[in-house]
Amino acid sequence: MPTTRTTSTFAPPVMAARRWLDGVDFPADRPLLNVSQAAPVDPPPLPLRAAMAEIVMQDPEAHLYGPVLGLPALRAEVAKRWTASYGGAVAAEQVAITSGCNQAFAAAIAALCTEGDEVILPVPYYFNHRMWLDMSGVKAVPLTVGDGMIPDAGQAAALITDRTRAIALVSPNNPCGVEYPAATLRAFMALARAHDLALIVDETYRDFDSRTGAPHDLFTDPDWDATLIQLYSFSKAYRLTGHRVGAVVASQGRLAEIEKFLDTVTICPNQLGQRAALWGMQNLDQWLAGERAEILDRRAAIADHFPKLAAKGWQLLGCGAYFAYVRHPYAMSSADLAPRLVKEAGVLLLPGTMFMPDDHGGGDSQLRIAFANIDRAGIATLFDRLAALTL
Structure with a gap:
C-alpha cells in the first residue's frame, strides 16, 4: 500500500x-x-427524544442545509451560558457548531497549521488528537506530565520551536480524568501568548467537573480570543453521540478560517442534533x-x-x-x-x-x-x- x-x-x-x-x-x-x-x-432522555420527534415532524428547516458555522440560536445560547458560567464575555459570533468535538479539533488544526508545523500535546494524550495531527502532516510534540498527571507550562516552554503553532490541553482530561487547576491553565495561556501560539483547551467533559463555579478564568481576559480556542461536546451532556454536535469557541477571524474547513467537509452540522442540543440546554439543567x-x-x-x-x-x-x-x-x-x-x-x-x-x-x-x-x-x-x- x-x-x-x-x-x-x-x-x-x-x-x-x-x-x-x-x-x-x-x-x-x-x-x-x-x-x-x-x-x-x-x-437521550425521553423528554428530549419526544422533542426531537416533534422537530422531525414539525420543523421543515431541520431537514435542509443550514449555516456552515451552525444554528444561530444554538451559537447564541452557548455564548450566553459561557459568559454566565466563565465570566468575561463570549459573543455568538465567537461560537461555531461542529459535527462533534473531534471535528472541532480537526477544524482548529486546519486553521492553525501547515505541513511540518508542530503542536505540543501532554502525554498521555487523547489518541484522536494525535491521529489527526499525523494525518495533517503536523508533528505531535509530547510533553510528559508531572505529579498528579498535570502538565507543566515551564517544561512545555522548552519544547517550543519556530514551527510550534499550538498547545492542546484536555481538561477534565482524557485519558487520565484529572481536572487541570485554574493556575495551570492560566500559566499555559501566558506561555502561548508570549510565543504567539494558540492554546487549544478541549473541555468535552466540563459538565462533569467536580468543582463548583468556573474551572478557569481564561475567558475573563478581555483579549482571550487572541490566544484561546476552546472545544466542547454536547454528546456527553445530552447523550447525543450519534448526532455529532460539538462546538469551537474562538475569534471571529479564526472562525472564518474554520468555516472553510467545515464547508468542504460537512457543509453544515447535523440539523436535528443542533436543535436537540439547544432544547437540552434550555430544558434539561436539572x-x-x-x-x-x-x-x-x-x-x-x-x-x-x-x-x-x-x-x-x-x-x-x-x-x-x-x-x-x-x-x-x-x-x-x-x-x-x-x-x-x-x-x-x-x-x-x-x-x-x-x-x-x-x-x-x-x-x-x-x-x-x-x-x-x-x-x-x-x-x-x-x-x-x-x-x-x-x-
Missing part, C-alpha cells in the same frame, strides 16, 4: 480493542464489563445536574473500592469525569495485558500504550478505565475481578 495521509497514523484504538472480543464467550454469571470507550450507551451527580458518585466509588487493588500493587494515577487511569503491577506490557483481561476477567479496557508514542516510556504499565457506563455496583465487580487476577 502506498504511503498516504491515513497510513501515516495508527488504527483507531477503540475499534482495535473491540476485535479482542471476537470468538470470546461471556457466561451469564460473568458478563463483559466494557470500560473501553468514553461515551454514553443510553439514548436532569443534567442529576447526571453529573451520578458520575461524581461513580468517581467516589472508584476511590472507595480502589484499596482492594492497591493491596495487590496497583496505583491510581488519576480519576475524574469519565476516567480512572491506573498503573498495574504485572511484569508485562499493558498492550499484552489488556487483551488477556478480556478472556481472564471479562473486562475490556484500553492499554496506556494507546495514549502515547511508541518510544515514550510509561504506557506499558498503565491502563485506562472508562467508568461512565458502569454504576457503583459495576465498579465494585470490576475491581473484584481485577483483584482476583493471578498472572
Whole structure:
C-alpha cells in the first residue's frame, strides 16, 4: 500500500480493542464489563427524544442545509451560558457548531497549521488528537506530565520551536480524568501568548467537573480570543453521540478560517442534533445536574473500592469525569495485558500504550478505565475481578 495521509497514523484504538472480543464467550454469571470507550450507551432522555420527534415532524428547516458555522440560536445560547458560567464575555459570533468535538479539533488544526508545523500535546494524550495531527502532516510534540498527571507550562516552554503553532490541553482530561487547576491553565495561556501560539483547551467533559463555579478564568481576559480556542461536546451532556454536535469557541477571524474547513467537509452540522442540543440546554439543567451527580458518585466509588487493588500493587494515577487511569503491577506490557483481561476477567479496557508514542516510556504499565457506563455496583465487580487476577 502506498504511503498516504491515513497510513501515516495508527488504527483507531477503540475499534482495535473491540476485535479482542471476537470468538470470546461471556457466561451469564460473568458478563463483559466494557470500560473501553468514553461515551454514553443510553439514548437521550425521553423528554428530549419526544422533542426531537416533534422537530422531525414539525420543523421543515431541520431537514435542509443550514449555516456552515451552525444554528444561530444554538451559537447564541452557548455564548450566553459561557459568559454566565466563565465570566468575561463570549459573543455568538465567537461560537461555531461542529459535527462533534473531534471535528472541532480537526477544524482548529486546519486553521492553525501547515505541513511540518508542530503542536505540543501532554502525554498521555487523547489518541484522536494525535491521529489527526499525523494525518495533517503536523508533528505531535509530547510533553510528559508531572505529579498528579498535570502538565507543566515551564517544561512545555522548552519544547517550543519556530514551527510550534499550538498547545492542546484536555481538561477534565482524557485519558487520565484529572481536572487541570485554574493556575495551570492560566500559566499555559501566558506561555502561548508570549510565543504567539494558540492554546487549544478541549473541555468535552466540563459538565462533569467536580468543582463548583468556573474551572478557569481564561475567558475573563478581555483579549482571550487572541490566544484561546476552546472545544466542547454536547454528546456527553445530552447523550447525543450519534448526532455529532460539538462546538469551537474562538475569534471571529479564526472562525472564518474554520468555516472553510467545515464547508468542504460537512457543509453544515447535523440539523436535528443542533436543535436537540439547544432544547437540552434550555430544558434539561436539572436532569443534567442529576447526571453529573451520578458520575461524581461513580468517581467516589472508584476511590472507595480502589484499596482492594492497591493491596495487590496497583496505583491510581488519576480519576475524574469519565476516567480512572491506573498503573498495574504485572511484569508485562499493558498492550499484552489488556487483551488477556478480556478472556481472564471479562473486562475490556484500553492499554496506556494507546495514549502515547511508541518510544515514550510509561504506557506499558498503565491502563485506562472508562467508568461512565458502569454504576457503583459495576465498579465494585470490576475491581473484584481485577483483584482476583493471578498472572
